[in-house]
Amino acid sequence: MKVDLFATPSGIQEAFLKERTAVVIDVLRATSTITTALYNGCSKVIPVVDIEEALSIAKNYDPGTFLLGGERFAQKIEGFHLSNSPREYTRDAVEGKTIIFTTTNGTKAIRKASEARDIVIASFLNVTRVCDYIKEKGQDLAIICAGTDGRFSLEDILAAGAIASQLKNELDVKLDDLGLAGCFMYEKNRDNLAGILRNTLHYSRLVGLGFDKDIEVCLSLDTSPVVPVYRDGVNLTGVHLL
Numbered sequence: 514m515k516v517d518l519f520a521t522p523s524g525i526q527e528a529f530l531k532e533r534t535a536v537v538i539d540v541l542r543a544t545s546t547i548t549t550a551l552y553n554g555c556s557k558v559i560p561v562v563d564i565e566e567a568l569s570i571a572k573n574y575d576p577g578t579f580l581l582g583g584e585r586f587a588q589k590i591e592g593f594h595l596s597n598s599p600r601e602y603t604r605d606a607v608e609g610k611t612i613i614f615t616t617t618n619g620t621k622a623i624r625k626a627s628e629a630r631d632i633v634i635a636s637f638l639n640v641t642r643v644c645d646y647i648k649e650k651g652q653d654l655a656i657i658c659a660g661t662d663g664r665f666s667l668e669d670i671l672a673a674g675a676i677a678s679q680l681k682n683e684l685d686v687k688l689d690d691l692g693l694a695g696c697f698m699y700e701k702n703r704d705n706l707a708g709i710l711r712n713t714l715h716y717s718r719l720v721g722l723g724f725d726k727d728i729e730v731c732l733s734l735d736t737s738p739v740v741p742v743y744r745d746g747v748n749l750t751g752v753h754l755l
């Protein structure tokens with residue numbers, strides 16, 4: 514299985530994705546939040562790029578059946594029900610609901626992946642389940658990191674490395690150079706992810722805004738074992754593998 518890792522979505526050719534499973538990662542915090550929401554029983558997540566698009570989709574839903582979630586500048590969007598903190602997406606808050614979700618980088622990366630044969634969402638919270646899904650599909654992979662404002666984000670590369678590390682222990686995997694780097698970095702730092710991330714851009718920004726607890730949640734391994742699968746270019750639903 515070939516595994517190619519993209520530090521940001523910008524360099525990807527859509528034709529490259531056609532025969533691949535795309536794995537989209539935005540550890541801090543979009544894909545951790547989506548994973549948490551689906552694990553806690555929301556009926557689906559609709560990832561959208563713009564606030565206007567989110568509001569217009571919401572008009573199709575009866576009040577009480579949906580929640581608007583997401584962020585701009587890492588803060589809750591005015592008029593939305595929830596921010597981009599995984600800690601808000603509890604079972605009490607989300608069970609049975611549709612989440613219409615927009616974030617600065619994460620939901621854009623999901624859209625960018627939409628030409629892939631299969632699209633799944635990953636974070637540290639669901640590494641093992643995502644690997645199980647990938648093994649079952651058996652297709653070559655494009656791991657797409659959302660990055661931050663068009664730039665490489667180390668936390669995403671480490672989560673991609675966690676996936677690559679697990680896959681290469683069980684399959685004959687051919688990693689590209691960035692995949693090898695991510696894998697090596699993850700294996701060296703797996704016991705102290707916060708240590709290597711402490712001085713990185715988005716991590717420090719979130720700490721500055723008082724979101725330390727969110728970071729702790731987002732760096733926990735396999736705590737929300739579900740695979741968010743993007744279907745029909747519209748909805749993300751959760752696949753709970755046994």
Ligand code: MLT
Pocket residue numbers: 539541542543544584586587588597616617618619620
């Ligand atoms: C994003 O999608 O840009 C991030 O998830 C931002 C955030 O941490 O709120």
